[in-house]
Amino acid sequence: MKVTRALLPLLPLCQRLLPTRLAGLSLTLLKATALEIAILAGHLVLYPSGITPERRRSPIPTQSLADLPDPDLGTDGADGTADAARLPTPDKPPVVLLHGFIDNRSVFVLLRRSLAQHGRQQIESLNYSPLTCDIRTAAELLGRHIEEICERTGRQQVDIVGHSLGGLIARYYVQRLGGDVRVRTLVTLGTPHAGTRVVPLMNAHPIIRQMRPGSGVLEELRKPAPHCRTRFVSFWSDLDQLMVPLETACIEHPDLLAQNVRVSGIGHLALPVHPAVAAGIRQALDVEEETTRAAAHTGGLTVA
Incomplete structure:
Protein backbone atom coordinates (compact mmCIF):
# COMPACT_ATOMS: atom_id res chain seq x y z
CA MET A 1 0.00 0.00 0.00
CA GLY A 50 -24.14 13.48 -4.21
CA ILE A 51 -25.90 16.79 -3.65
CA THR A 52 -28.99 15.90 -5.66
CA PRO A 53 -31.28 13.02 -4.59
CA GLU A 54 -30.50 9.74 -6.30
CA ARG A 55 -32.68 8.48 -9.13
CA ARG A 56 -35.16 5.92 -7.91
CA ARG A 57 -34.97 2.59 -9.71
CA SER A 58 -37.86 0.22 -10.15
CA PRO A 59 -37.47 -2.75 -7.80
CA ILE A 60 -36.42 -6.06 -9.34
CA PRO A 61 -39.31 -8.48 -8.92
CA THR A 62 -38.62 -11.61 -6.94
CA GLN A 63 -40.31 -14.96 -7.24
CA SER A 64 -41.53 -17.14 -4.44
CA LEU A 65 -41.35 -20.92 -4.47
CA ALA A 66 -45.10 -21.03 -5.08
CA ASP A 67 -44.58 -19.30 -8.43
CA LEU A 68 -42.23 -22.00 -9.69
CA PRO A 69 -43.43 -25.04 -11.63
CA ASP A 70 -43.34 -28.43 -9.98
CA PRO A 71 -40.14 -30.18 -11.09
CA ASP A 72 -42.00 -33.52 -11.08
CA LEU A 73 -44.40 -32.19 -13.71
CA GLY A 74 -41.66 -30.73 -15.89
CA THR A 75 -41.29 -27.22 -17.26
CA ASP A 76 -41.68 -28.04 -20.91
CA GLY A 77 -42.68 -31.71 -20.81
CA ALA A 78 -39.13 -32.71 -21.71
CA ASP A 79 -36.61 -33.16 -18.90
CA GLY A 80 -38.75 -32.50 -15.81
CA THR A 81 -36.37 -29.85 -14.39
CA ALA A 82 -37.14 -26.29 -13.40
CA ASP A 83 -35.61 -23.48 -15.39
CA ALA A 84 -32.53 -22.26 -13.46
CA ALA A 85 -33.25 -18.71 -14.56
CA ARG A 86 -36.47 -18.77 -12.56
CA LEU A 87 -35.00 -19.79 -9.24
CA PRO A 88 -36.22 -17.59 -6.35
CA THR A 89 -34.11 -14.60 -5.34
CA PRO A 90 -32.93 -14.53 -1.69
CA ASP A 91 -35.37 -12.43 0.31
CA LYS A 92 -33.16 -9.61 1.56
CA PRO A 93 -34.74 -6.32 2.64
CA PRO A 94 -33.72 -3.02 1.05
CA VAL A 95 -30.67 -1.29 2.53
CA VAL A 96 -30.96 2.41 3.40
CA LEU A 97 -27.71 4.39 3.66
CA LEU A 98 -27.75 7.54 5.79
CA HIS A 99 -24.79 9.95 5.81
CA GLY A 100 -23.30 12.06 8.59
CA PHE A 101 -23.18 15.75 9.50
CA ILE A 102 -22.59 18.20 6.60
CA ASP A 103 -22.23 15.31 4.18
CA ASN A 104 -24.28 13.60 1.47
CA ARG A 105 -24.86 10.24 -0.16
CA SER A 106 -21.57 10.35 -2.09
CA VAL A 107 -19.78 9.05 1.01
CA PHE A 108 -21.33 5.63 0.34
CA VAL A 109 -20.14 5.13 -3.24
CA LEU A 110 -17.77 2.26 -2.37
CA LEU A 111 -20.00 0.68 0.27
CA ARG A 112 -22.96 0.72 -2.10
CA ARG A 113 -20.91 -1.02 -4.76
CA SER A 114 -19.75 -3.64 -2.27
CA LEU A 115 -23.29 -4.39 -1.14
CA ALA A 116 -24.54 -4.61 -4.72
CA GLN A 117 -21.74 -6.99 -5.70
CA HIS A 118 -22.75 -9.30 -2.85
CA GLY A 119 -26.41 -9.66 -3.67
CA ARG A 120 -28.19 -6.56 -2.37
CA GLN A 121 -30.49 -5.52 -5.20
CA GLN A 122 -32.36 -2.69 -3.48
CA ILE A 123 -30.13 0.03 -2.02
CA GLU A 124 -31.31 3.55 -1.24
CA SER A 125 -28.98 6.45 -0.35
CA LEU A 126 -30.88 9.23 1.39
CA ASN A 127 -29.85 12.86 1.76
CA TYR A 128 -31.02 15.12 4.53
CA SER A 129 -30.47 18.87 4.45
CA PRO A 130 -27.10 20.24 5.67
CA LEU A 131 -29.22 22.88 7.41
CA THR A 132 -30.85 20.23 9.62
CA CYS A 133 -30.90 21.53 13.18
CA ASP A 134 -32.86 18.87 15.05
CA ILE A 135 -32.33 15.10 15.24
CA ARG A 136 -35.98 14.52 16.08
CA THR A 137 -37.18 16.31 12.96
CA ALA A 138 -34.66 14.45 10.79
CA ALA A 139 -35.84 11.15 12.31
CA GLU A 140 -39.45 11.96 11.45
CA LEU A 141 -38.43 12.70 7.86
CA LEU A 142 -36.48 9.44 7.76
CA GLY A 143 -39.62 7.61 8.88
CA ARG A 144 -41.58 9.04 5.97
CA HIS A 145 -38.83 7.97 3.57
CA ILE A 146 -38.85 4.44 5.01
CA GLU A 147 -42.63 4.17 4.58
CA GLU A 148 -42.29 5.29 0.96
CA ILE A 149 -39.52 2.77 0.32
CA CYS A 150 -41.54 -0.09 1.82
CA GLU A 151 -44.59 0.85 -0.24
CA ARG A 152 -42.59 1.15 -3.45
CA THR A 153 -40.64 -2.09 -3.00
CA GLY A 154 -43.42 -4.14 -1.45
CA ARG A 155 -41.23 -4.97 1.56
CA GLN A 156 -42.24 -4.82 5.19
CA GLN A 157 -38.79 -3.98 6.59
CA VAL A 158 -35.49 -2.38 5.65
CA ASP A 159 -31.93 -2.47 6.94
CA ILE A 160 -30.17 0.83 7.69
CA VAL A 161 -26.48 1.73 7.68
CA GLY A 162 -25.85 5.12 9.27
CA HIS A 163 -22.53 6.95 9.42
CA SER A 164 -21.89 9.27 12.39
CA LEU A 165 -24.92 11.57 12.85
CA GLY A 166 -26.87 9.41 10.38
CA GLY A 167 -26.69 6.51 12.80
CA LEU A 168 -28.03 8.67 15.62
CA ILE A 169 -30.95 9.89 13.49
CA ALA A 170 -31.79 6.30 12.56
CA ARG A 171 -31.55 5.13 16.17
CA TYR A 172 -33.94 7.87 17.30
CA TYR A 173 -36.41 6.81 14.61
CA VAL A 174 -36.15 3.16 15.67
CA GLN A 175 -36.21 3.66 19.40
CA ARG A 176 -38.47 6.68 19.91
CA LEU A 177 -40.75 6.86 16.85
CA GLY A 178 -41.76 3.22 16.48
CA GLY A 179 -39.33 2.55 13.65
CA ASP A 180 -38.45 -0.88 15.05
CA VAL A 181 -41.49 -2.15 13.14
CA ARG A 182 -39.82 -1.19 9.86
CA VAL A 183 -36.10 -1.57 10.61
CA ARG A 184 -34.78 -5.12 10.91
CA THR A 185 -31.10 -4.25 11.47
CA LEU A 186 -29.44 -0.90 12.17
CA VAL A 187 -25.68 -0.69 11.60
CA THR A 188 -23.96 2.46 12.88
CA LEU A 189 -20.46 3.64 11.94
CA GLY A 190 -18.70 6.02 14.31
CA THR A 191 -21.97 7.26 15.84
CA PRO A 192 -21.80 9.20 19.16
CA HIS A 193 -24.39 7.11 21.00
CA ALA A 194 -23.33 8.49 24.38
CA GLY A 195 -22.30 11.92 23.10
CA THR A 196 -18.94 13.30 22.00
CA ARG A 197 -16.94 16.15 23.55
CA VAL A 198 -14.88 16.89 20.43
CA VAL A 199 -14.46 20.54 19.28
CA PRO A 200 -16.30 22.42 22.05
CA LEU A 201 -16.28 25.60 19.92
CA MET A 202 -18.88 24.03 17.61
CA ASN A 203 -21.56 24.15 20.31
CA ALA A 204 -23.12 27.09 18.53
CA HIS A 205 -24.73 24.64 16.10
CA PRO A 206 -27.90 23.15 17.67
CA ILE A 207 -27.41 19.68 16.22
CA ILE A 208 -23.87 19.56 17.64
CA ARG A 209 -25.32 20.37 21.05
CA GLN A 210 -27.69 17.42 20.63
CA MET A 211 -24.67 15.18 20.11
CA ARG A 212 -23.08 16.26 23.40
CA PRO A 213 -23.21 14.03 26.51
CA GLY A 214 -26.32 14.69 28.55
CA SER A 215 -28.31 16.36 25.76
CA GLY A 216 -32.09 16.00 25.71
CA VAL A 217 -31.97 13.70 22.68
CA LEU A 218 -29.40 11.37 24.23
CA GLU A 219 -31.32 11.29 27.49
CA GLU A 220 -34.39 10.18 25.53
CA LEU A 221 -32.35 7.35 24.02
CA ARG A 222 -31.34 6.24 27.51
CA LYS A 223 -34.97 5.63 28.46
CA PRO A 224 -36.33 2.06 28.61
CA ALA A 225 -37.14 0.39 25.29
CA PRO A 226 -38.31 -3.06 26.41
CA HIS A 227 -40.10 -4.03 23.22
CA CYS A 228 -37.64 -2.75 20.61
CA ARG A 229 -37.36 -5.39 17.86
CA THR A 230 -34.49 -3.93 15.83
CA ARG A 231 -31.01 -5.48 15.97
CA PHE A 232 -28.14 -3.01 16.43
CA VAL A 233 -24.52 -3.39 15.34
CA SER A 234 -22.19 -0.50 16.18
CA PHE A 235 -18.75 -0.21 14.56
CA TRP A 236 -16.39 2.01 16.54
CA SER A 237 -12.75 2.81 15.85
CA ASP A 238 -9.87 3.10 18.31
CA LEU A 239 -8.48 5.95 16.15
CA ASP A 240 -11.71 7.89 15.60
CA GLN A 241 -10.74 11.55 16.03
CA LEU A 242 -14.35 12.73 16.36
CA MET A 243 -15.41 10.40 19.17
CA VAL A 244 -14.31 11.72 22.58
CA PRO A 245 -14.14 9.41 24.44
CA LEU A 246 -13.72 6.64 21.85
CA GLU A 247 -16.18 4.30 23.56
CA THR A 248 -19.00 6.80 23.06
CA ALA A 249 -19.58 5.11 19.69
CA CYS A 250 -20.67 1.92 21.48
CA ILE A 251 -24.32 1.16 22.23
CA GLU A 252 -24.88 0.41 25.90
CA HIS A 253 -28.56 -0.10 26.66
CA PRO A 254 -30.06 -2.97 28.69
CA ASP A 255 -33.15 -3.27 26.48
CA LEU A 256 -31.49 -3.27 23.06
CA LEU A 257 -30.12 -6.27 21.19
CA ALA A 258 -26.76 -4.67 20.39
CA GLN A 259 -23.32 -5.79 19.31
CA ASN A 260 -20.32 -3.43 19.38
CA VAL A 261 -17.49 -4.10 16.94
CA ARG A 262 -14.13 -2.46 17.58
CA VAL A 263 -12.23 -1.46 14.44
CA SER A 264 -8.48 -1.00 14.80
CA GLY A 265 -6.24 1.10 12.60
CA ILE A 266 -8.51 3.58 10.77
CA GLY A 267 -10.21 6.88 11.51
CA HIS A 268 -13.71 8.31 11.30
CA LEU A 269 -13.86 9.02 7.56
CA ALA A 270 -12.58 5.57 6.62
CA LEU A 271 -15.41 3.68 8.34
CA PRO A 272 -17.87 3.85 5.40
CA VAL A 273 -15.07 3.40 2.85
CA HIS A 274 -12.67 0.68 4.00
CA PRO A 275 -13.25 -2.74 2.36
CA ALA A 276 -12.69 -4.64 5.62
CA VAL A 277 -15.42 -2.61 7.31
CA ALA A 278 -17.68 -3.18 4.29
CA ALA A 279 -17.19 -6.93 4.75
CA GLY A 280 -18.12 -6.57 8.42
CA ILE A 281 -21.24 -4.60 7.49
CA ARG A 282 -22.32 -7.29 5.03
CA GLN A 283 -21.87 -9.92 7.70
CA ALA A 284 -23.86 -7.85 10.19
CA LEU A 285 -26.74 -7.47 7.74
CA ASP A 286 -26.80 -11.16 6.83
CA VAL A 287 -26.53 -12.64 10.32
CA GLU A 288 -29.58 -14.32 11.82
CA GLU A 289 -31.15 -12.90 14.99
CA GLU A 290 -30.38 -16.09 16.94
CA THR A 291 -26.72 -15.75 16.01
CA THR A 292 -26.71 -12.15 17.20
CA ARG A 293 -28.22 -13.13 20.54
CA ALA A 294 -25.64 -15.87 21.01
CA ALA A 295 -22.71 -13.64 20.06
CA ALA A 296 -20.73 -11.59 22.54
CA HIS A 297 -21.66 -7.94 22.84
CA THR A 298 -18.21 -6.93 21.66
CA GLY A 299 -16.17 -7.99 18.68
CA GLY A 300 -13.01 -6.93 16.91
CA LEU A 301 -11.93 -5.98 13.41
CA THR A 302 -8.33 -5.06 12.60
CA VAL A 303 -7.80 -3.31 9.30
CA ALA A 304 -4.35 -1.77 9.83
Missing part, protein backbone atom coordinates in the same frame (compact mmCIF):
# COMPACT_ATOMS: atom_id res chain seq x y z
CA LYS A 2 1.54 3.31 -1.04
CA VAL A 3 0.66 5.07 2.21
CA THR A 4 2.53 2.43 4.22
CA ARG A 5 5.64 2.63 2.03
CA ALA A 6 5.68 6.40 2.23
CA LEU A 7 5.73 6.27 6.00
CA LEU A 8 8.36 3.54 6.43
CA PRO A 9 11.30 6.02 6.52
CA LEU A 10 9.71 7.61 9.59
CA LEU A 11 9.83 4.37 11.58
CA PRO A 12 13.50 4.56 12.74
CA LEU A 13 12.96 8.11 13.97
CA CYS A 14 9.84 7.08 15.92
CA GLN A 15 11.71 4.14 17.45
CA ARG A 16 14.56 6.39 18.60
CA LEU A 17 12.36 9.08 20.08
CA LEU A 18 9.64 6.90 21.64
CA PRO A 19 9.36 3.59 23.48
CA THR A 20 8.63 0.62 21.23
CA ARG A 21 4.91 0.47 22.07
CA LEU A 22 4.44 4.21 21.55
CA ALA A 23 6.46 4.09 18.31
CA GLY A 24 4.12 1.41 16.95
CA LEU A 25 1.12 3.46 17.98
CA SER A 26 2.56 6.58 16.39
CA LEU A 27 3.18 4.76 13.09
CA THR A 28 -0.38 3.41 13.12
CA LEU A 29 -1.70 6.88 13.86
CA LEU A 30 0.34 8.38 11.05
CA LYS A 31 -0.96 5.78 8.62
CA ALA A 32 -4.55 6.35 9.74
CA THR A 33 -4.15 10.12 9.45
CA ALA A 34 -2.67 9.85 5.95
CA LEU A 35 -5.57 7.61 4.94
CA GLU A 36 -8.08 10.09 6.38
CA ILE A 37 -6.52 12.91 4.36
CA ALA A 38 -6.59 10.84 1.19
CA ILE A 39 -10.24 9.88 1.76
CA LEU A 40 -11.18 13.49 2.50
CA ALA A 41 -9.54 14.65 -0.75
CA GLY A 42 -11.35 11.99 -2.74
CA HIS A 43 -14.64 12.74 -1.04
CA LEU A 44 -14.36 16.45 -1.84
CA VAL A 45 -14.12 15.48 -5.50
CA LEU A 46 -17.19 13.23 -5.28
CA TYR A 47 -19.23 15.52 -3.03
CA PRO A 48 -20.95 17.52 -5.85
CA SER A 49 -22.24 14.29 -7.40
